[in-house]
Amino acid sequence: MTDDIDALKAALKASPPARNPARTAALSAALRAFDEAQDSRQGLPHGLRHTADRPERAGLLKGCLAMLSGLKLKPVLAATTSAAALGLVMVAVLPNLDQGPMRQLPAPSAPVAETAVVQMDTEAVADDAPALRKAMAPDTGAVAAQAPAVMAEPPMVADGDLPEAERFGVETEGEAYANAAPNPVRSTAETPVSTFSVDVDTASYAVIRAMLNAGQRPDPQAVRIEEMINYFPYAYPAPQAGGAPFLPSVAVMPTPWNADTRLVRIALQGRMPAQEDRPPLNLVLLIDTSGSMDDPAKLPLLKQSLGMMLGELRAEDQVAIVAYAGSAGEVLPPTPAAERATILAALDRLDAGGPTAGAEGLDLAYRLGARMKQAGEVSRVLLATDGDFNLGPSDPAALADYIARQRDSGLYLSVLGFGRGNLDDAVMQSLAQSGNGTASYIDTVQEARKVLVDQLTGALFPIADDVKIQVEWNPAQVAEYRLIGYETRALRREDFNNDRVDAGEIGAGHQVTALYEITPPGSPALLNDPLRYGPPSSAEADPGAELGFVRLRYKAPGETKSALIEVPVLADAAADPDARFAAAIAGFGQLLGGASYLGDWGWDQAIELALNNRGDDPFGYRIEAINLMRLAQNLAR
Amino acid sequence: MQMNSLDSAPEGPTDSGLALAAAAGDRVAFATLVTRHYDRIFGLCWRLTGQRAEAEDLAQEICASLPRRLQSWRREAQFSTWLYRVIVNAAHDARRRSATRGRAAAGWGDWEIARQATMAEDRAAQDWLATAMQSLPPDLRDTVALVLGEDLTQAQAATVLGLSEGTVAWRMSEVKKRLRALAAEEAHP
Numbered sequence: 023m024t025d026d027i028d029a030l031k032a033a034l035k036a037s038p039p040a041r042n043p044a045r046t047a048a049l050s051a052a053l054r055a056f057d058e059a060q061d062s063r064q065g066l067p068h069g070l071r072h073t074a075d076r077p078e079r080a081g082l083l084k085g086c087l088a089m090l091s092g093l094k095l096k097p098v099l100a101a102t103t104s105a106a107a108l109g110l111v112m113v114a115v116l117p118n119l120d121q122g123p124m125r126q127l128p129a130p131s132a133p134v135a136e137t138a139v140v141q142m143d144t145e146a147v148a149d150d151a152p153a154l155r156k157a158m159a160p161d162t163g164a165v166a167a168q169a170p171a172v173m174a175e176p177p178m179v180a181d182g183d184l185p186e187a188e189r190f191g192v193e194t195e196g197e198a199y200a201n202a203a204p205n206p207v208r209s210t211a212e213t214p215v216s217t218f219s220v221d222v223d224t225a226s227y228a229v230i231r232a233m234l235n236a237g238q239r240p241d242p243q244a245v246r247i248e249e250m251i252n253y254f255p256y257a258y259p260a261p262q263a264g265g266a267p268f269l270p271s272v273a274v275m276p277t278p279w280n281a282d283t284r285l286v287r288i289a290l291q292g293r294m295p296a297q298e299d300r301p302p303l304n305l306v307l308l309i310d311t312s313g314s315m316d317d318p319a320k321l322p323l324l325k326q327s328l329g330m331m332l333g334e335l336r337a338e339d340q341v342a343i344v345a346y347a348g349s350a351g352e353v354l355p356p357t358p359a360a361e362r363a364t365i366l367a368a369l370d371r372l373d374a375g376g377p378t379a380g381a382e383g384l385d386l387a388y389r390l391g392a393r394m395k396q397a398g399e400v401s402r403v404l405l406a407t408d409g410d411f412n413l414g415p416s417d418p419a420a421l422a423d424y425i426a427r428q429r430d431s432g433l434y435l436s437v438l439g440f441g442r443g444n445l446d447d448a449v450m451q452s453l454a455q456s457g458n459g460t461a462s463y464i465d466t467v468q469e470a471r472k473v474l475v476d477q478l479t480g481a482l483f484p485i486a487d488d489v490k491i492q493v494e495w496n497p498a499q500v501a502e503y504r505l506i507g508y509e510t511r512a513l514r515r516e517d518f519n520n521d522r523v524d525a526g527e528i529g530a531g532h533q534v535t536a537l538y539e540i541t542p543p544g545s546p547a548l549l550n551d552p553l554r555y556g557p558p559s560s561a562e563a564d565p566g567a568e569l570g571f572v573r574l575r576y577k578a579p580g581e582t583k584s585a586l587i588e589v590p591v592l593a594d595a596a597a598d599p600d601a602r603f604a605a606a607i608a609g610f611g612q613l614l615g616g617a618s619y620l621g622d623w624g625w626d627q628a629i630e631l632a633l634n635n636r637g638d639d640p641f642g643y644r645i646e647a648i649n650l651m652r653l654a655q656n657l658a659r
Numbered sequence: 660m661q662m663n664s665l666d667s668a669p670e671g672p673t674d675s676g677l678a679l680a681a682a683a684g685d686r687v688a689f690a691t692l693v694t695r696h697y698d699r700i701f702g703l704c705w706r707l708t709g710q711r712a713e714a715e716d717l718a719q720e721i722c723a724s725l726p727r728r729l730q731s732w733r734r735e736a737q738f739s740t741w742l743y744r745v746i747v748n749a750a751h752d753a754r755r756r757s758a759t760r761g762r763a764a765a766g767w768g769d770w771e772i773a774r775q776a777t778m779a780e781d782r783a784a785q786d787w788l789a790t791a792m793q794s795l796p797p798d799l800r801d802t803v804a805l806v807l808g809e810d811l812t813q814a815q816a817a818t819v820l821g822l823s824e825g826t827v828a829w830r831m832s833e834v835k836k837r838l839r840a841l842a843a844e845e846a847h848p
Contacts, residue, residue, distance in 0.1 A: 026838035052722035
């Protein structure tokens, strides 16, 4: 009988070795968390790393790579904050540690240790039991920075209650974001100003779609309404050439689910470089053909995706293909995009097998790219992988550095992720960031079409960083308001003017949509009683007056100083079908997330509203959403 | 005879020295500590989940939580024991979270077959391991991961799990019983 035990023991002992990319990512995450804790101990502004609290990894449920700024290897990005500066120290230290951690390290000196003991004695909670419980409690602080909101759940022990939590920089506000309940209705008299960061992620929608298509009701925690709304393209007015990088617009309409309130839509449209004006493109496809790519969701999907993309290229563009597995090799020499059959045949010949040699492949791809490049042309390496990117002798920072140098010489890099399980999102994100490109995750042919066909020309370059929105409501016109979604993106009012506080980025052609539900004074829909001692409410509301005022702050990429855009919210800003479709999606999200403001308004009404405002929907995203609503309705029964 | 100490300090500063320095803000000490223990963290995560990607995610989550958790570490507790407890609790949390997500997550295994495990023999060993682990309820699995996978004594495992030594002993005999049943089943399907 002990044989069984011994066998089990031997099998358990033969655990797979830890992989280097995962180790590097974990160590980076640990050091970043360490720095954040130190920063807040030193009283650096709390909100500086607001984005680190964003539930980026939610997408990882489905392996979504996009916008994983929480996992960025900050050091390889532009150093604009102290966070990045601290991160630089990190990469300088890590390689040494890998080789021989003990050698250069001074043993902690006695004074240090003593200080620590003293601190712990005075600062730790008096009794052992709570401290122990805290140690054993699920993590919601540093982990919240990494864990997706959908995975987050109420902590067993409210960390905020423990004095040391504050002192040691547990970002309690961050925790609240990650677990955020829907925004409540706010009274304008008490809180006239609402501030949040833009968000162009769409991961939540992809997760919800996957769950519904698998016949499951999505977990309400997985629902982030802003990411659902922002998944869809809308026809927003574009900014003028030479002006600000994006143009805000405002629309006001009756609320579908409440006759006594109105919805205000705030929309941003990022500048889109004119397609005809774009210079010829030299594309080097760097394709991972290692053994792990042998999966229907990987190499075959990759071939299909890139095949679709070829249709978007112009005759003067050029394509070359490099495959990397055991050794890297040129599969297709630079070929005009017009010779589609040749390129497709080369793609078709790709076969998975062998270990990965990413660094060598990258080098070969860049050499090909440099050969193809002529004055006035754009060259880009498109790395397609399942993420098991063997970095070879170089560490991620050196590799990112290499990519950044190539970028400066005009060779850009974007990353396409396929499949789930191997994805080393931190490295991929850092490579794409250094290469002035994007990292996208492709799980279905539909998604491939969206990323590589519909939106290929957009999203190549960021056009604005740290974009923040602040809305001040006019108490004479708006007694109560509620921001729908953006719970995890809330900023403090004073953060708006603080250029050190990080916020979301907008890429070329990106769109951002936010919806507020507002209630006029005296409306039967008011949920809060007026304050007994509040200021007297102004007399008759002037219908032409402003409902509120929108302020936007953004930085041009690489800048440290923000610029301001202001636009009033006028009551007569008429709504379009796009706004009503967005309202239908907001309703969809609220129905999934446990609606508390919708009254009798339900699936039938949401579906009808979406159907009536489908617009021309050339890509079918909207009808797909409507079918998902139908599916959700059936599952809800 | 000295009690088998789990803290690893073949040379250089001890774990507890590093942990104290790290809690006091010594970055190098913290980096050393995490680098030293990453493989152990990943290893136990893998033994608890049976899934490589999940184990990697979990290990990263744990590493990122360490700066904060270290603040509540007391010198009285052996560092490794404390770390094991942190890992086991994080794995429990992850299990609960995936249960609420509605993913089929209670199982052990269904890991991606490691690339190097293409040899049929390895494959068979892994299949057997997955079957054996899946036949055990989660609390027995955790106990097995600690006692067999990490070579903890039953007393140490009891400390990590917050149980009495007797409970761990009972669990291990239960494991033997179940493995026996499994073997019988395989012999006479």
